[in-house]
Amino acid sequence: MSRPPSYGAPITLAEAARVMAAAQAEAERYDWPMAIAVVGSGGHLVMLHALDDVQHASVPVAQAKAQTAVNFRRPSKLFEDAVRDGGLGLRLLGMDNLLPLDGGLPLYKDGKVIGAIGVSGMQSTQDAQVAAAGAAVFNGAM
Template identity: 50%
Template sequence: MYTRLWIVAAVCIFLINPRSVMSQSQPVFPDYGNPIRLDLAKKIVLKAQAEAKKNGWKMVISVVDSGGNLILLERMDGAQFGSIDISQGKAKCANNFRRPTKAMEDSVAAGGMGLRILGLPGVYPLEGGELILIDGKITGAIGVSGGTSVQDGQVARNGLEALKE
């Protein structure tokens, strides 16, 4: 009985608004490339730390490779211990879902259907996780924690500036 009711409800929703169902397409995300080299990860972390120091922020900065494996973690003096796991989580989330964690934060903030991502394992819907792209391919990701989400994102993006040097 309930199964038939659900089927009828689904058909009615489709008939009322078929365009919303049909127009949903899979977003295009970058492909994975070779894992980031340790020397490049160190440059990215140093650049990120410089931004944090300039602003007086005590951060934890993590870099994962394209497989989501931790290859570098730096905890600045005085940074809170809780940020160790969070920075790793942000880096892995950005890498594994192939998008900055700010996109997840925005989805949750919008509410509605965006709240579904909270049920996915490994999601950190907080700004501060950014992809490391080389030649348009994901080689890893950086995750930063220790400040506000906006500060974490600022430090992470500043770290990526090392790719331009």
């Protein structure tokens, strides 16, 4: 496994707003009630949108997905896959600082992790689709 990229300066509010706008537009295109969280490279919340009719539980889940992606500098799906595969991957369930569900993606600028986006509200694949739309602002096309 290759070494993950280094941390950079935290995402700015203006940058987070661009990420949020792209993710929110994707959710609204399908009329999906979502919670969307953007955190900085230190793991602290920069922006949170709870779209209309989102279930209350999705708000902390979106934040946890974003924090997982930034804290480990990897997509949260990698942890979901490890748990799904069983074996040693099941050890992840004993960790209280990660959420092994798809929908959390690191955000990169100049090759460094500047933050992450986390999305919750629908199925994990739909959460991941909305997160990818937001992350594409920095990470390239979906």
